[in-house]
Amino acid sequence: MNELMEQVNKTPIEIALGIDEEGMTTARKLYAFLDLAQGQFSRWAKSNIVDNEFATESEDYWGFDINVEGNKTQDYKLTAHFAKKLSMKGNGEKAEEAREYFTHLEERVKQKAIDFSQLSPELQMFSRIFQSVAEQQLEQKRQAEKVEQLDKKVDSIKDVIALNPNSWRTDSAKIINKIALQMGGYEHIKAIREESYKLLEERMGVALSIRLSNKKKTQALNGVSKSKIDKLNQLDVIADDKKLIQGYVSVIKDMAIKYGVTEVAAYV
Structure with missing residues (x-):
């Protein structure tokens, strides 16, 4: 009954992407939603997820086994941020719809952030330290992504x-x-x-x-x-x-x- 209520409360795109309570989708759900080539999921996942030097396992994605027609195969849980980046590689209305959805999802997550002003001075200090380290790491990743995009753009030119x-x-x-x-x-x-x-x-x-x-x-x-x-x-x-x-x-x-x-x- 609870699962049925959750489905009723979800939007069509959330149902199609199988968005869970943590705001994550799966690689196979995203691949199907983007209408990418049939039968090429494994190659796409290896290139864009497993071998992606700008993606970190257990941070951007988590691999897990599923059964497809009696055969064990691999799927991946994707964070909203990583799913948005993967959607950027697609073209057409579906890709644009996915990008907009994950962008709004990230904004909603930020709005639910803890009010750290209510924490003790000690926890606020640890929070600031953690936030500083996290921002530095994210900035490094953003710069690396920019370099990668620039390299690809130069190659295309x-x-x-x-x-x-x-x-x-x-x-x-x-x-x-x-x-x-x-x-x-x-x-x-x-x-x-x-x-x-x-x-x-x-x-x-x-x-x-x-x-x-x-x-x-x-x-x-x-x-x-x-x-x-x-x-x-x-x-x-x-x-x-x-x-x-x-x-x-x-x-x-x-x-x-x-x-x-x-x-x-x-x-x-």
Whole structure:
């Protein structure tokens, strides 16, 4: 009965995230809420939680075992602050909704803080010492996070600046890989490439599939081996036309902006 009343008093997002009495969610609940790639939770958790050098076990998260269809697997309890940071890596309305919720949750927790003026002078002194140490540690973590974000931003700037008609195949592949990781994993590369080809066709008024078919026929007539012909793809078609190369470079830069690979791509 008590559990039912708790559910009634919770908001839809709190129910979806499984927020407990301590204001914490779980990694699996957050992953599902953000609509991240199915079947990639373990990889995401290892990269963003376990191997995250800016996350501390037993402070930001706590691992625990659960059973999924009879198999023992791992999940993690997440503090509101850490869950908010993980939500910042997502895109779309769900990610924004999660970030806003965890921000408000942190504010509510602060409002419930103890009135230390009611404590004894001795406890107030220990409280001030603890608060000073805690603030120093948090500031160190914030500075470390800023450095990490700056490093990532610089890497992204380098990738987008490097994208030019002279090395377009290698540079565009780097950005497509980053977009795939942003979406949840390298399994998204194929879909991202297909999107880039579709955008190029719309922008340049061409049919890459027809050009690819014609290229294969021409090479067959010229005696090129079937194994080499089978390896041809849309990128080989683009490589034959300087205007298509320039158009594709422009498309990839626009996609970098769209998927948030770099915040400054628009200025390149």
